[in-house]
Amino acid sequence: MGIVSDLESILPGGVLSAREELIPYSRDASHYDGELPAAVVLPRTSGEVSAVLKYCSGKGIPVVARGGGTSLTGASIPVPGAVVMSLMRMDRVMSVSVEDRVAEVQAGVRIDALNRRLAGLGQMFPPDPGSSIAATVGGIINTNAGGLRCVRYGTTKDWILGVEAVLMDGTVLQFGNRTLKSRIGYDLTSLLVGSEGTLAVVTRAYVKIVSKPQAVARLLAYFSDIESLGRAVADVKAAGMEPLIAEYLDGMTMKAVESTGTYKFAVCAPYVLLLDLDGPEEALSRYVQEASSLLRRSGATEISSTTDRAELDTLYTARKGAYSSLLKLRRSERDVVLIGDIVVPPSTLPAVLRSINSIVESEGIRVALFGHIGDGNIHANIFFDQGDSSERARVEHFHSSIARVALEHGGSVSAEHGIGLEKMELLREEYRYRRSEKALELMKGIKSVFDPKGLLNPGKVLH
Amino acid sequence: MTSTADNLRAEAGKCINCGFCEAVCPTLPSSGYDSSKGARGRVMLGKELLSMLSLGEDISALSDPFFSCLDCYACAQVCPAGVNAGKVSHLAREILVEKGRGVPDLARLVERSIMRYNSVLPLGRRAGRWAEGLSIPDSGDTLLYTGQMYQLMSYSSALNEFLGRRGDSSRRFIAGLALRLPWLMHGALLLNRRAMAREMDGHLRNIAALLRSAGVNFFYLGGDEPYPGTLLHDMGFSSSMREYAVRVAGIFRSRGVRRVVTVDPHTHDMLCNVYPSIVDGFDIEVVHYTELLGDLEFGNRGEKLAFHEPCHLARRFDDMSAPLALARKAADISLPASCGRGTHCCGGPDELLYPEIGRGVTAARTGQLDETGAGTTLTACPVCLVNLGRNGRVVDISDLLASSLGE
Numbered sequence: 001m002g003i004v005s006d007l008e009s010i011l012p013g014g015v016l017s018a019r020e021e022l023i024p025y026s027r028d029a030s031h032y033d034g035e036l037p038a039a040v041v042l043p044r045t046s047g048e049v050s051a052v053l054k055y056c057s058g059k060g061i062p063v064v065a066r067g068g069g070t071s072l073t074g075a076s077i078p079v080p081g082a083v084v085m086s087l088m089r090m091d092r093v094m095s096v097s098v099e100d101r102v103a104e105v106q107a108g109v110r111i112d113a114l115n116r117r118l119a120g121l122g123q124m125f126p127p128d129p130g131s132s133i134a135a136t137v138g139g140i141i142n143t144n145a146g147g148l149r150c151v152r153y154g155t156t157k158d159w160i161l162g163v164e165a166v167l168m169d170g171t172v173l174q175f176g177n178r179t180l181k182s183r184i185g186y187d188l189t190s191l192l193v194g195s196e197g198t199l200a201v202v203t204r205a206y207v208k209i210v211s212k213p214q215a216v217a218r219l220l221a222y223f224s225d226i227e228s229l230g231r232a233v234a235d236v237k238a239a240g241m242e243p244l245i246a247e248y249l250d251g252m253t254m255k256a257v258e259s260t261g262t263y264k265f266a267v268c269a270p271y272v273l274l275l276d277l278d279g280p281e282e283a284l285s286r287y288v289q290e291a292s293s294l295l296r297r298s299g300a301t302e303i304s305s306t307t308d309r310a311e312l313d314t315l316y317t318a319r320k321g322a323y324s325s326l327l328k329l330r331r332s333e334r335d336v337v338l339i340g341d342i343v344v345p346p347s348t349l350p351a352v353l354r355s356i357n358s359i360v361e362s363e364g365i366r367v368a369l370f371g372h373i374g375d376g377n378i379h380a381n382i383f384f385d386q387g388d389s390s391e392r393a394r395v396e397h398f399h400s401s402i403a404r405v406a407l408e409h410g411g412s413v414s415a416e417h418g419i420g421l422e423k424m425e426l427l428r429e430e431y432r433y434r435r436s437e438k439a440l441e442l443m444k445g446i447k448s449v450f451d452p453k454g455l456l457n458p459g460k461v462l463h
Numbered sequence: 464m465t466s467t468a469d470n471l472r473a474e475a476g477k478c479i480n481c482g483f484c485e486a487v488c489p490t491l492p493s494s495g496y497d498s499s500k501g502a503r504g505r506v507m508l509g510k511e512l513l514s515m516l517s518l519g520e521d522i523s524a525l526s527d528p529f530f531s532c533l534d535c536y537a538c539a540q541v542c543p544a545g546v547n548a549g550k551v552s553h554l555a556r557e558i559l560v561e562k563g564r565g566v567p568d569l570a571r572l573v574e575r576s577i578m579r580y581n582s583v584l585p586l587g588r589r590a591g592r593w594a595e596g597l598s599i600p601d602s603g604d605t606l607l608y609t610g611q612m613y614q615l616m617s618y619s620s621a622l623n624e625f626l627g628r629r630g631d632s633s634r635r636f637i638a639g640l641a642l643r644l645p646w647l648m649h650g651a652l653l654l655n656r657r658a659m660a661r662e663m664d665g666h667l668r669n670i671a672a673l674l675r676s677a678g679v680n681f682f683y684l685g686g687d688e689p690y691p692g693t694l695l696h697d698m699g700f701s702s703s704m705r706e707y708a709v710r711v712a713g714i715f716r717s718r719g720v721r722r723v724v725t726v727d728p729h730t731h732d733m734l735c736n737v738y739p740s741i742v743d744g745f746d747i748e749v750v751h752y753t754e755l756l757g758d759l760e761f762g763n764r765g766e767k768l769a770f771h772e773p774c775h776l777a778r779r780f781d782d783m784s785a786p787l788a789l790a791r792k793a794a795d796i797s798l799p800a801s802c803g804r805g806t807h808c809c810g811g812p813d814e815l816l817y818p819e820i821g822r823g824v825t826a827a828r829t830g831q832l833d834e835t836g837a838g839t840t841l842t843a844c845p846v847c848l849v850n851l852g853r854n855g856r857v858v859d860i861s862d863l864l865a866s867s868l869g870e
């Protein structure tokens with residue numbers, strides 16, 4: 001029997017194989033053109049996941065797990081001959097316990113859907129990538145996604161207590177637990193977080209939840225130079241403030257956001273810093289005053305603030321849509337955007353941003369900068385024409401130059417989007433820089449323990 | 464003039480593949496998460512269709528993804544790149560029809576019937592029965608235009624039920640047979656839900672009474688009233704649609720119509736958004752009946768109702784707040800989480816060709832409406848009324864308003 005008919009007998013009604021059914025799974029949100037998979041399977045239970053993996057393992061067929069398919073690094077595109085395993089039918093929030101501060105969710109639950117459910121209980125799941133409308137629990141675990149709220153709450157890894165996962169040989173295991181603490185040997189849950197589908201297929205997770213912030217105020221501080229903005233963030237941190245969100249956008253990104261009609265900035269400035277402060281309603285205006293005078297001292301030219309729910313929501317949506325808005329500035333359909341995703345210690349931001357700016361100016365690259373600046377994460381969105389090899393080479397050079405700046409300031413080449421196909425070379429570069437190449441060998445060793453035949457998402461993350 | 468293929472290229476070309484639209488596309492979960500029946504998949508397949516056309520390949524296999532799209536435009540509300548996957552599907556259907564590839568027999572049957580009978584089914588005089596005894600004039604300058612939508616419901620729902628009980632292949636066989644034997648369409652009229660027909664007539668009578676109370680003078684075409692051609696448009700029969708729209712507009716002109724009062728979202732959308740672009744000089748004023756009732760007083764007994772906003776009113780118009788504003792005067796209205804421009808389709812548009820998908824969408828929407836705790840749903844569209852009505856109690860807004868008038 002062929003692969004498709006075998007799979008159909010394992011998963012009746014859960015296999016797609018016609019060309020037109022496979023095409024949508026050939027790409028994710030990155031600029032990579034993927035291959036058509038051999039088939040797509042849509043299991044509903046971990047038992048079904050296990051049966052398919054066992055079969056594929058026996059036949060030596062690669063398997064690429066897929067959630068919302070929003071990866072920006074090509075992590076979820078199929079490799080030739082692969083079976084794509086979409087976890088989307090596992091879309092149930094199994095239970096929520098406010099007392100235990102935990103929710104048990106299947107891998108295919110989208111993040112916004114989970115938060116809609118939690119909002120009714122006054123709770124939230126903090127990781128909030130810009131793609132939260134479509135990204136899934138399994139996907140954000142596997143990319144260790146970040147987002148706007150990371151500055152306060154950390155990344156996905158800080159919110160995963162345990163997972164149910166299926167190994168390539170079909171073994172179903174639970175790592176970690178539903179309790180807030182568990183010291184049960186090596187932390188295999190954390191090992192799976194950020195493993196980009198190369199170690200196991202996650203089917204279910206115990207995620208930590210937290211009460212929603214009380215009242216929130218948002219400050220918009222405008223700056224005429226990037227260094228002052230960097231200094232302002234460092235000053236906020238040094239003053240012991242714990243903002244809920246600290247984001248920055250450059251002029252090009254601000255214009256892109258405005259062009260979508262979602263938000264109009266009150267001031268036309270080269271840079272804006274968005275700072276969210278929370279606390280009890282009665283204390284909020286004092287917090288705002290304190291932050292405003294600090295920002296002014298750091299060089300902000302204009303400052304405005306709001307506590308209006310509707311304006312807060314619009315701004316949040318506008319910021320979350322910043323990357324997408326920028327994509328509208330492509331000169332043609334052939335233009336793609338490569339996203340730098342470096343992170344540096346916030347104290348080094350003034351120097352790092354100054355260096356990036358001077359590289360941008362000297363290389364003449366079309367780039368828009370924004371990022372989760374509160375935790376030192378800067379996204380450089382670099383536009384280039386796919387068909388223009390010289391432009392591509394310049395862009396790749398620029399990409400590695402800013403990665404180098406990050407490394408020199410004690411930062412990393414990849415903050416939250418993961419490695420996928422796009423950053424494999426940079427990953428090597430970082431470990432080489434730290435003289436820790438052996439770490440990559442250890443990773444390969446771990447991969448071969450979990451997946452001895454190398455069938456789970458091969459060719460991603462590690463060479 | 465730009466061709467349909469150029470329009471498709473322009474719309475699909477803007478896509479950045481982010482996948483946001485999949486998260487709100489009702490047909491994706493309802494198809495068991497088959498991405499070819501979700502918004503992003505449709506956009507990708509729109510590009511594929513163009514590339515297949517340029518290579519001279521057979522495009523029939525692309526039919527299901529595009530014909531299963533509900534045209535609900537939920538996708539367009541969240542797309543950061545301004546793509547409307549519903550529009551992509553629409554243009555793709557036009558190309559499939561133009562090339563004569565992959566067009567379902569049931570769709571052809573519908574086309575033939577509309578072109579022949581000025582309606583989806585040969586209702587003839589039956590369509591005007593609701594107005595008997597109401598002494599509505601048959602001439603004037605303001606036309607009450609029902610578009611036969613309420614009247615068709617008792618037949619179409621029985622027909623859908625009959626076809627829905629059969630598998631895919633039987634459905635195809637029946638459609639193929641009916642294409643060859645046109646008189647079978649008359650046989651379809653035997654499938655009628657009489658109780659539903661009476662209810663639907665009641666809604667139209669309520670609407671007429673409400674308009675009279677608001678002091679609107681109107682006339683009605685009775686059995687001469689044509690269907691607006693919505694399904695021709697929706698299914699991609701663009702050249703038949705143009706011919707048909709000219710015919711309908713001709714009837715309006717010949718009867719001296721200056722203003723049309725519509726009673727359902729689909730007809731309203733067609734006359735406001737489609738006719739002006741395909742009928743030269745179409746300058747008839749179009750209003751929805753709820754827009755004429757603003758001055759009426761309604762009693763409010765505090766009945767708890769969850770309002771289901773029809774896609775074709777909530778998303779195709781910048782401001783169609785009249786139905787909700789009126790409903791709030793007459794009852795204690797709650798809105799489900801997906802509301803306003805973010806409303807969720809009732810599944811109706813897939814009832815005929817993809818009943819399994821349609822019913823999944825209906826079930827999902829019913830679940831959302833149930834979460835409001837209201838217990839009963841209110842709507843302002845005959846298609847939503849019948850579809851959601853399969854899963855619980857649904858009230859047409861005309862009933863609520865008529866029963867609360869002047870209380």
Ligand SMILES: Cc1cc2nc3c(=O)[nH]c(=O)nc-3n(C[C@H](O)[C@H](O)[C@H](O)COP(=O)(O)OP(=O)(O)OC[C@H]3O[C@@H](n4cnc5c(N)ncnc54)[C@H](O)[C@@H]3O)c2cc1C
Pocket residue numbers: 028029064065066067068069070071072075076087107128129130131134135136137138139140141142143144145146147148195196197198200201202203323324416417418457481
């Ligand atoms: C517009 C836009 C904005 C974004 N903003 C952010 C941002 O602010 N922060 C951020 O961190 N990221 C961001 N991203 C990147 C992306 O959305 C995230 O990485 C997200 O976590 C991916 O989730 P997904 O469900 O789409 O996963 P997919 O893309 O489907 O998969 C991602 C990886 O996880 C693996 N995987 C998925 N599910 C499973 C599973 N159940 N078991 C095992 N492996 C699995 C896949 O094999 C792949 O390697 C953005 C993307 C877009 C398009």
Ligand code: SF4
Pocket residue numbers: 477478479480481482483484485502503506541542543544545546547548
């Ligand atoms: S939301 Fe828009 S840009 Fe994103 S995949 Fe859908 S159509 Fe494409």
Ligand code: SF4
Pocket residue numbers: 487488489490501502505531532533534535536537538539547548549550552
């Ligand atoms: S119009 Fe509706 S059914 Fe069609 S692709 Fe968009 S969201 Fe999906």
